[in-house]
Amino acid sequence: MALDEFVEITRAVRALLASARPLVPADLRGADVDPAGVPDVVVDPSLATRADTAAGLLDQLGADLASADPAVLRAALTLAAGIGVAGAYAGPAATDETVLARTRTVRTEVASRLAALNALTTEAGADPEQIRDHHVARLRAVFGANFRVLPRFTLGRPAELSTALAGSTAVQGGNRHAVVDWLADAALVRPGVQRLDTVRRYTGAVRPEQVATLRVAQLPYQSDDRWLALKLAGKRPDTSRLSVVVDAPAGFDPAMQVCGLVVDEWVEVLPDEVQTTGLAFHAESPGQAAPQAILLAVPADNAPTWTRDALERTLVETLELAPMRAVDVATLGEVGQFLPALYFPMNVDGATGATDFTRTVSAG
Structure with missing residues (x-):
């Protein structure tokens, strides 16, 4: 792969991740589910453990950068590059002088991140949202402000989603590629979909075997349902539907803990097949007024009709x-x-x- 190709692919991936948001249980809530029973905030106990591990990693990195051993510094610079410190990586051909010069620059950035991390010493109360935000802030202090943290959670009705995903081809009218055509069309008008479509196209160009199959799930699940993105073949649905397009590996199991990114979302209203329309034109007001006089006349010669x-x-x-x-x-x-x-x-x-x-x- 050429360098310019690699840079373009990483740019596209970065744009996709930067614009997406973490998936929450409410995103997979069907229209028949009471919103009060599905939280918008994910309570993920593992966030604290993940943040602690990352904090320990940053502490160790700070200590390694203070070493005088070039081998330790090379390993530390590689680790620093892995956590998002720009310009940290020193290739195998870099001299010890180059390693030392980069170490001084990276050491300053790591010290800044350690200071930001140490400022987040206590959790903010017992509120789930505040606890989540606290540990997300700790992880971003380690990995950078643009780092995406994906809390894990368990779905309330995983069996329904599994069944819906298994029926993806059926809900597309038997054409499992209908969602691919839809993605290309939606990418023309939806920025989030466009970013996902771009990454999928790039992936298909360099690693076609790693392109996940898009699947459609429509909730609440009905065995005879038809995807609302397609032309209606029969009667209109009598209730609202949640239509989800899933880009996930083949082994994705909704019954396990899940996490993900929402790249785009919108609400649509199904148009009527027939609609009475009208046209409106702007015209200047008439310059004449209605008549204020009426001419009443009768024949002067008592004739029964006018000549x-x-x-x-x-x-x-x-x-x-x-x-x-x-x-x-x-x-x-x-x-x-x-x-x-x-x-x-x-x-x-x-x-x-x-x-x-x-x-x-x-x-x-």
């Missing part, structure tokens, strides 16, 4: 008189409380056309 010429003359006369008769609100003044109104001609002598409403009133 085209009579209608045209009526409209033309109305348009010609409108500019002379039209008034605005300011012109109306006090009579504005009576207007608008209808105007009817009145001639009691009957010498000309008139409107007589008394004729429309029935006698008695």
Whole structure:
């Protein structure tokens, strides 16, 4: 493997680990499980033992770096490189002078880590979360601030997860590679999935036999269930589902203590197959207002129907008189409380056309 390839692979692995978070029991809680019964905080008694072991290792490293024996210093520098001290490793061809020069630099970094470790002398009370954080802080004091600590825990319903993982191919509609296609598609829009997909591709290029088979578990488990990432073949599920894509070795046993990393997570709502939609357009408000006048006209010759010429003359006369008769609100003044109104001609002598409403009133 070329050096630039190795550097790129380690960069991808580092990016994946740095962005992921430790797995907790709540991450594998099905929708049918009461959240109150599944803790979000892992109580791992082994954390204290692991932190004590790491602290002893750092103490011994500090003592070895004070040695004058080049062989002891070479071994100490190799150990320092193993716990994440940058630039500590001295290759077999390094001279004693090079070893001594690197020892002085590494000794300063190790002394700084020992000081940070010794500052964490007492546990913070009896709260499980505080105890966990205390020992995680001790481990990070030894291995560096970006060190990922994975607490171990026991699942509440391991048999269900085992059964669900065993049915991974069935839940994918009989195509065990469907999850691989899904991973490639999700990697286009999900940064966490993209980082996992990149590491898997790099692993496949250099060590194809070490690429774990992706498996799908959907909880709560149902034998006839279908993975929700696929197109629905029948009815929609009537309850929520927890869909988990597991990248783990073939010997993974949920019945044992487990630990892991969550590289990405999100909540989705299944879209309806048919949806009534609409379009909205922005338009300027109309510059004209609704009409405030109505033209009421009847044929002048008592004809039963309008003729085209009579209608045209009526409209033309109305348009010609409108500019002379039209008034605005300011012109109306006090009579504005009576207007608008209808105007009817009145001639009691009957010498000309008139409107007589008394004729429309029935006698008695």
